[in-house]
Amino acid sequence: MKKSITIIITFLFFTFSFAQNNxxxxxxxxxxxxxxxxxxxxxxxxxxxxxxxxxxxxxxxxxxxxxxxxxxxxxxxxxxxxxxxxxxxxxxxxxxxxxxxxxxxxxxxxxxxxxxxxxxxxEGTQFPKFSFKDLNGNLVSNESMKGKIIVIKCWYIHCTPCIKEFPQVNKLADEYKDRKDILFISLAEDAREKLKVFLAKRPLAYSVIPNMKVYMNESLQLNSFPTHFILNKEGIIAKVLPNFESLEVALEKESKL
Structure with a gap:
């Protein structure tokens, strides 16, 4: 009898343990x-x-x-x-x-x-302060982005993985085009004229800010590209991501908060 009780208890323990793990x-x-x-x-x-x-x-x-x-x-x-x-x-x-x-x-x-x-x-820290103009002359700063979810792509012209994901990030930006509370901007290492020539052939559906090498190296301390940031409406870094696949999942979650 005692042996039967032990077997039953052991069985229930393992059944319970398994149920706790998905x-x-x-x-x-x-x-x-x-x-x-x-x-x-x-x-x-x-x-x-x-x-x-x-x-x-x-x-x-x-x-x-x-x-x-x-x-x-x-x-x-x-x-x-x-x-x-x-x-x-x-x-x-x-x-x-x-x-x-x-x-x-x-x-x-x-x-x-x-x-x-x-x-x-x-993640969970304030995005470093900045105030720059994009290729169209529009001022982009922490103040101008307040109250919005910001998606930031950091890249440069000769970064193959950065360019390879252009079609995907363009599609993502298009999916959220009706969300006025979500902005897509990109920080590029390259000079204004080089970017204009390059983007004429390979468009990017983000607001593009040139000459960001020093800022990305010193303020963001980036050592791999592409790197994507998602900022919440308080300007706090919600996610730092290395590729489009991670970005797509994280943005969907942040956009529903």
Missing amino acids: FGNPEVDPIHIQKTYTDWSAYQSKNIMLSRDFVALDPNSKEISKESFLNLLANRNYIPIRLKSEDSTYYYKLFLIQQNSDTSIKATINQIGFDAHKNFEM
Whole structure:
């Protein structure tokens, strides 16, 4: 009788524990995905978005803060893998990098983790003050943007990933064109005349501000491009994002607040 009760209690414990977790197994084999840098890079670029909201899990499946998760990626020997889930929530878990894995995998993860941690620390802070004129001579400043959601794209002409996402960000701007409380601006490193020639062939549906290299380097301390910012209506940085895919998800969320 005592044995039967023990079995029932054990069964109920595991059933309860499973019910508390909406995540399951890794969506890819954590060891197999490390066999080549090409395999890992292809998976990471499509499935790991560290700028988005997600539930962070340590190697023992214990929930930790996003900040701790990113710090471990930046400084330790872990690889992030998304877990299968029963809902729309993203669950990322840390797995050890294998000793025989390509050393480029660890180096890349450390850099991605460092950049993501740096961006995360900027969220919730006031966007640095500025007052500049765009290519059409319009003044763009913290004051003129007050009370609006601001989407900012930081880029330069010779940045291939920056240009590659032009069609996507243009489409995004078009989708929100009737929202008078959402503005799209871009900060470009390049000089006014160079930008005018370039944008005549490859239009960008953002207000473009030239000669922003010093501002982006010193005030924003950017070291990777493109970088996107979403500012809330109080001028606070809501999100810092490395690509269009992350931007689209974050803007949809911010636009509904």
